[in-house]
Amino acid sequence: MDERHGTVVIGAGPAGLTAAYELLRHGETVRVFEADDVVGGISRTVERDGWRFDIGGHRFFTKVGRVEEFWHEILPDEEFLLRPRMSRIFYRGALYDYPLNAGNALRNLGVREAARCMGSYARARLRPPKDQSHFEGWVSARFGWRLYSIFFKTYTEKVWGMPADQLQADWAAQRIKNLSLARAVLNALLPRRNRKDVTSLIEEFQYPKFGPGMMWERCTEEIRKRGGEVSTGTWVKAVHREGRRAVAVTVDGPGGERRLPADHVISSMPISELVAAVRPAAPPEVLECAADLRYRDFLTVALVVPEEFSFPDNWIYVHDPAVNVGRIQNFGSWSPYLVKDGRTCLGLEYFVFEDDETWRTSDADLVARATAELEQLGLVRPGAVESGYVVRMPKAYPVYDDRYQHNVDTIRAWLARELPNVHPVGRNGMHRYNNQDHSMLTAMLTAENIAHGAGHDVWTVNVEQDYHEQSNDKGGDGRRGTGRDAPTVPARTVGTTTAGRAAERRPTGVN
8 A cells, every 4th residue: 555645835825724624534645834923824813912913804705605614614603703895995095985976075175176077077087098908098088087086096106116007907897897996986976867877895704802813723723633644933944846737845943844645735835935946946948937937015013002093994095195004993893802902003005116216114113104194194193102013914915917817827837737746726726816715715726636536627716706895795807716806917917926035924013
């Protein structure tokens, strides 16, 4: 009888830990290796001096039944809070409801600005921009320059790090459909008789009371109780292949470097790093495709302020071009267990490229800069910020440039042909802009493939088949495997990161 070595899982985020848990459910042997010192990936909860920070904000809402069941199998019902969903848009000192309503929008815009928006819209309909091949031209042609500049331009450019006239129009057509901010603004200014085509957002969601990391910390405990291994602070340096299979991995951690045999490898590490780790090396054309994949990185500056500066929103989108912050979370609105009595913590989120000027700025200077922006926006009075912490999260968003699909397809084909027992899962593992629940689903299906030869095609898991924040089920648009919508950006305009560089993820405090 052949000796069985079980499955090695690379990465202890939602996808990796879900895969490990499901494999144990099916009676398989599993070992998980996580390079960071904490589990959860981007879904971790960072704790510092008793404050807890949710990196990016995680609403626990899904229409995938087995994911819902998984959540409540890991955490009992009493560990979840039912929280109201609320987000608003900050522009020129005013907060706009999202989705917009006529009264709120008109009060904030004022009669004169509303009339200007109407005039701008009318001009765009009569004489639309000639070039509508890009995001800016497409949106302004349909809603006018003023509405576009207020509610789309600044935030979009902050998120993706480039001018909106370099983002393709196809993405606008995908995003600006039944549920869209632009249509909500237009309906607020020009009410229509029939508004059944506007889909409302969910009004509430579940949330682990100590943050999303609570889910993955508990999941790690359960994996260990069931006989699985989870090692943090341990890098997978190499995936070894013989013939047309992966046969072992080399890991480097507290116990030193060691080679471990494996029957299967599940990888939630960035697919570019997975390819670079294969030994013997992948062919040059595959390595080139892996090195060409790009990522948008994420930085949070958490500022402690008196409770009087709290707000009911989970987060506020900042459309003011005078500041660099893109979004502001109020951690106290997610859960009172994340903050302390008499205080709340506001998380200012910056969308960056790893190694750009903001990323390299010291924590003390970032806290000072974020404090100044919060005061400039008028959301706190000068001197109200008591302390601050910085959390850097590299490779938070896979970038869809005009070569990414070719790159991913080339890597997929090579893995399927040469390493069929290596299974990419999750957001970075598949270079897919998926949410947590769909990343988990790719892991569940992969576990069934390994344990039972189920033959699932995990690449067809597609969040757009059932958009997770709409309150009613409208289905999808027929596209397969694209993940949550993200724009395709010109490849040469996006900053790159050094392949394989170990980025600093640990939060540091400045008091």
